[in-house]
Amino acid sequence: MSIRSLMRSAAGRVLAAALAVAAVTAGLTSPAAAQSRATAEKAPAHTGCDPIAGPTCLLPYPDDWYTRPDRWTPTGRRLDFSASDLPVSALAGPTDPTAWNRLDGFSPGSALVLTVPGLDPAASGLAPITDIGRSLAPSAPIVILDQTTGTRWPYWAELDANDPQHRALLVHPARDFLDGHHYVVGIRNLRTATGAPIPPPAPFARILGHRLPKQDPLRERQSELKPDLRTLTRDGVRTSDLYLAWDFTVASAASLTGDLTSIRDDAFARLGSAAPAFTVTSVTDLTPTQDPDIARVVDGTIQLPSYLSQPGGPTGSVFNRGPDGRPAQLPGNIQTANFRCEIPRAAWTKPSQAALYGHGLLGSRDEVGAANVRAMAGEHDFTFCATDWIGMAAEDQNTVVAALGNLNAFPEVTERVQQGVLNAMFLGRALVNPAGFAASSAFRAPDGHPLLDPRAGVVYDGNSQGGIVGGVLVAASPDVKRGVLGVTGMNYSLLLNRSVDFAALQPALDAGYPDKLQQQLVFQLTQLLWDHAETDGYAEHLTDGRQVLMDVAFGDHQVANVSADVEARTIGARLHVPAVAVGRSPDVVPYWGIAPSPTVRYQGSAMVVWDSGTPPAPLTNTAPTGPRYGHDPHEDPRNSPLVRLQKAVFLTTGVVIDVCGGAPCTEPPAS
Template identity: 75%
Template structure:
């Protein structure tokens, strides 16, 4: 049964649709290839990197005059930062209310939440407008040919100024906006946190094949030295290091060179991206002094085999968690209470009561079970742990799954989420409460492994006192869809969870939302607040800067450093776009089961470009394109054996669905066939692979060396 919330927005309209990114949020327990190329080689010797260091730029006021277009374009742009020696990047975001989009519902945006950051999102798309642009005539690298982005004559050049390397990307026009047709340049792997980047756009053509002239302000900057009293003089000085960096990479930068635009931006540091959640985690766990979190079992429901063949006992209860939110108990709409240093702080006595549900399998009454946290879907609840596929895996493989409401993105947060889409000023009420929700789940995980936690309670023991949880096995994580998108945060931050399965997953909402059939239900809220489609693309990027603190995009760079991750992907997924899963795999250094899909299934020139194959874990083979960046393959896992792999992996499951659109639109319409989003979790074969991975850390080949296929779930 699909979860169909009715949401009333501040604009007064009503939304009713399935909003779980395909994870069925159930109110009851009955709901139901070619070898990939390695990554592109550095286009510039890293020894030249010191020459690419950008000169510091001052703080600014007003919109960047560089392109003479909408404010915040091009985006991201260091014009909207200021120098800050206390920040790890040396910069601090410096938005003013006049810079940010104005909500038609709520008015100007308060920039406070953004101005704490020391840079932009590592997953940010580059956004600009180019009137008359023809991507094909200009030779822009499409999503089907990412390797073209690193060609010497590529029309868009993105350089990591700290290393001298070119960065891979794909470019597309916003298919949702025929008026402005914004150019969106997406990193094919997330930008490196804390690094500085230089962008050059050149040799663009219109539909008639004619060259497109640079915007007038930028053309003047490319010309002769401007007098000191010229309004563009300061900007000309700031752009000079950018032009020098591009010139060292072979990009011509004279006024007659065909250079359309050039600028630079800074990516937020890891400290900025993860610091709030890490701070509340460390503070909360320090308060335990080694003890188990306090909990109360509120209900124990034993079931007969006739009632449920897999689950023998359901345990409900609450865990007490220090709350760092601004209101007592942290209700929906709360944001972090912050100390003078800007970090979240606990109001005296503020405690979060995290409700949980655990499903204990029948097998546990014979052999103690593996404990696992479960992550529910968008705007769902802990009750999703009782859905059919989760119960099946529990029964088949002796797992006890426990879940808590992922507050911030739980059922009770529906109206808060809608309001956030209508008004950027309220968006932090979503992302900051999600981080508290992650802390709630971390405390639940500690109770699952601590000897004085659940193991000490009769609810988790047999009638004769034998444990139902295996005390030696620790705790793992399994989540689907929204549980995969946010689950990477929990895995990355957990000191107890060492392995996690991220099912039908991806990261980066600024990429996902336009491409998801689920977002059509929420689109009216965004339209009410920001009716201009060009402005919506800016809103997505600005939102992503805060989303990074609460979803995998902000944690991906180091997710696989100390944790093992298995990504399950449904080919042609209608709800969580495959392109964003591919970016996640490249960023975390995941290896790919190959052949990933049958020949001819992928529309890409090089299917799964830049994701190294499982069968070649020792390094690149002689047939691999030497034009690829081996840095994308920087985290080989240990213990590689034929048919198995121990490390971060991605497995693509194909139910026969056609590929998703190649544009930033959702696969709406019968031509896109069956939505395969729920198919992997409903497959016994997939559940076997997941169970082996979660208990051993090894990804076994359950597909016999062939593409992994599975009939659509019934």
């Protein structure tokens, strides 16, 4: 069953039940959460919504108005949302800000969100998705300045095509903002379709004027924005041209990744030099007639500390947090993670390369038995092992649907995913520790010779969600130094509107947050939590001492190519060139800002685009639905023998070879 079919049927089965759960739990807050919220709100930096841009709270977004000074964080700030700032779920009521207020800044993948009545992007000269380079022009109407370095930041701007009522302006960073940096935004010279200038919002116009009297409610805001206006002026932006200006701080690496790295460090310190505890539950030997590639399937469980709030960490669990706010193991709480391994026939001749496999959207470890994975194992002597990405596995479907209608439930997704990543790390350690799987009879031939080579280490290969979450595993694992991220991207807040998969889940979001403008803010708020559990929060340091190969399907219907492009720019991946045939890309400069691979045998991280002939995706934030977008190429790269050859060479040597003969990489659609 395809991912889209799975999601349609799954959403149909569980939507009513999940939304009912969200309604039943409306307003329920644990005493610990309530106490944490009260502590966070003792001395807010501001009261109410930022007055500079009108009555809608959180606009513009992201905005340091919703932070407060904190000398204990790396950025010197901390998010300071109150329940009255955040969207209210029609199913579950107000949002408890505790999970957000742990952060010391905003997401590095944050889109800027605001409303500009009457705005015409073309008449205003906004940089579109097809011409990112225009965003850095001296006269660009939107200027994003990294105040830490003094440089301008690239972006593209679009109106929300899903919301003709509000037509929110969305400004997406073309490369993730840098962890811990401070940014100033200036928006100027905006125009309507007739070319008429759009005046600034009345409160901001007053701020731009003369010094306001002490009793004026905007006086303090005027003082706060004065340094930003000076910064913009130094960059050539005249205050008289401004429609709006504000600033925001990006969360530090410690804030983004600290929960996962803390449970990793604690769990591996407890493990020491030992192999993880595991149990083999079944060994199935296959004849060549049954499977020409795979000789043995091993199923089992692996045991490790659980840092979740319920015994055994079932779906719906969140982190159990200690006095320092970091996840802590409840006494005796053990996570039992299921695994499945596929051992190729080639291993009976030469011990195989150990590899972890990451499954797709709301799937399971059983995807390691898919035909393309078995073919890769058989052709290139890999033993692939997989565990479920708990938090985003088949068993979590109800939880995910409920969380879309109730922000209070969203940590149940992202915090359990982090435990799932730790599960995969322990599976990887069992593969490389000589006292682990290699010592088990299940991983030995009848004559006793090993079928695994733990000395070769462990590598990673994953597709779709396995690429999006797999980037976290590669970034954080103590054992995985090289990984393939197939049909990948990052930043779910950018992806969801652009994915055909989200149509099946959209009713859950509509039920909780029916207003389309609020939905854009919900996407941004969930991204603040997603950053802990998907590549976006780890991207800046993903390739520090590690290598990744990104395989992209041109025109992908499920994981938008723009999200892969942002990832490639952020991690510094080089591009196989020519990437696509002339005329295939609608961009003025195709793959702007992604440097080409310097050689046909490139040692480093890279992105390769595979073209099955599918039309380009929409240029709006909408999914490629309908016949005019043709065949969905999402599964094509993994089914190509050439792709599997390139992956195998990369995973075992770190070299990206050109398997396309110096031409764009093309592959007929998978049958």
